[in-house]
Amino acid sequence: MTQLVRAIVDTRALQRNLAAVRGFAPGSRVMAVVKANAYGHGLVPTALALADADGFAVARLEEGAALRRAGLRHPILLLEGVLDDAQLNEAAHQDFDLVVHGENHVELLERQTGPYRFRIWVKIDTGMSRLGFRVDEFPEAWRRLTSLASVAPRPRIMTHLANADLRGDPKTREQIAAFRRVTAGLNAETSIANSAGILAWPESHGDWVRPGLLLYGISPFAGERAEKFGLVPAMTLVTRVIAVRAVRSGESVGYASTWVAERPTRIAIAAAGYGDGYPRNVASGTEVLVNGRSCPLVGRVSMDMIAVDVTDGPAPVAGDEVVLWGRGLPVEEVAAQAGTIPYELICGVSQRVLHEIV
Numbered sequence: 150m151t152q153l154v155r156a157i158v159d160t161r162a163l164q165r166n167l168a169a170v171r172g173f174a175p176g177s178r179v180m181a182v183v184k185a186n187a188y189g190h191g192l193v194p195t196a197l198a199l200a201d202a203d204g205f206a207v208a209r210l211e212e213g214a215a216l217r218r219a220g221l222r223h224p225i226l227l228l229e230g231v232l233d234d235a236q237l238n239e240a241a242h243q244d245f246d247l248v249v250h251g252e253n254h255v256e257l258l259e260r261q262t263g264p265y266r267f268r269i270w271v272k273i274d275t276g277m278s279r280l281g282f283r284v285d286e287f288p289e290a291w292r293r294l295t296s297l298a299s300v301a302p303r304p305r306i307m308t309h310l311a312n313a314d315l316r317g318d319p320k321t322r323e324q325i326a327a328f329r330r331v332t333a334g335l336n337a338e339t340s341i342a343n344s345a346g347i348l349a350w351p352e353s354h355g356d357w358v359r360p361g362l363l364l365y366g367i368s369p370f371a372g373e374r375a376e377k378f379g380l381v382p383a384m385t386l387v388t389r390v391i392a393v394r395a396v397r398s399g400e401s402v403g404y405a406s407t408w409v410a411e412r413p414t415r416i417a418i419a420a421a422g423y424g425d426g427y428p429r430n431v432a433s434g435t436e437v438l439v440n441g442r443s444c445p446l447v448g449r450v451s452m453d454m455i456a457v458d459v460t461d462g463p464a465p466v467a468g469d470e471v472v473l474w475g476r477g478l479p480v481e482e483v484a485a486q487a488g489t490i491p492y493e494l495i496c497g498v499s500q501r502v503l504h505e506i507v
């Protein structure tokens with residue numbers, strides 16, 4: 150059966166992007182961030198393609214468990230830590246690294262009496278105000294954690310940057326400075342940088358970098374193309390033309406009749422819509438590639454279909470290929486048209502879309 154909408158995931162692009170990250174941060178080990186189904190690319194195939202990474206970061210236990218089931222023996226870091234004793238036991242069973250980000254985690258670890266020693270990454274909140282010990286609470290948390298028999302020697306220390314994608318942003322400078330101040334002299338491995346930190350803030354690199362977006366070949370900076378950094382999009386979302394029709398001047402196309410033909414227009418209907426994860430709120434004029442040629446989308450995006458103006462140039466026929474984003478059409482541009490960020494689009498590719506790993 151030929152499936153119409155496919156997310157083609159290019160494993161060589163993933164590997165090339167990983168190599169690029171190593172070039173950007175040559176002194177750091179790479180913790181590949183593969184949470185949220187590897188940003189929509191498919192958790193296990195993506196992690197297998199990125200097996201040269203030094204570790205993987207996931208948000209939740211079940212994501213890490215899927216990697217272990219796939220046979221990956223790398224360090225796997227749970228970015229959100231664990232919630233309770235049951236999750237802590239599961240983390241020990243799966244040999245996961247844990248982010249320790251609050252008093253409840255210290256108490257959980259203090260209660261452990263078994264022989265297992267948890268590898269932990271103590272998180273400092275330097276300004277994100279999401280997870281982590283406040284800078285002034287950290288020294289006491291560190292003292293308690295490093296005295297515990299349940300904690301493996303040499304815990305690591307991390308923080309997360311709130312504004313790293315804004316080049317020159319003073320808050321990022323302050324976050325890095327606060328982190329360096331409070332961790333000075335601790336002789337612990339550190340991790341600060343996400344993708345934007347890796348590219349824009351070399352002083353944030355530390356011992357481990359934590360790229361997500363870069364691995365998928367996408368720029369973390371608004372208005373700057375990934376190509377400029379030598380990255381290749383790992384996902385190309387493609388579909389096919391299912392109908393071609395002539396629309397007369399004055400006729401409207403799609404729901405709410407938002408687009409009206411100003412000339413006799415050839416319209417291709419392609420099988421993709423918000424039910425596949427293509428954003429509903431892109432404007433008329435948003436680009437797609439029909440047989441490799443840039444054409445504007447017209448009217449509203451439906452659940453399963455979009456309409457494309459293919460008047461200029463050779464007429465497509467049913468079955469012809471339509472690229473929605475990826476190679477030749479950066480997802481960053483579609484995201485900008487939809488008033489969102491590329492993260493949301495790639496994570497939002499829906500379950501009915503076939504992932505084709507090449």
Ligand SMILES: Cc1ncc(COP(=O)(O)O)c(C=O)c1O
Pocket residue numbers: 182228309342343344345359360361362363369
């Ligand atoms: C703690 C942490 N580190 C690293 C990342 C990777 O971020 P990016 O995809 O921008 O590289 C994330 C993603 O949200 C994160 O939550």
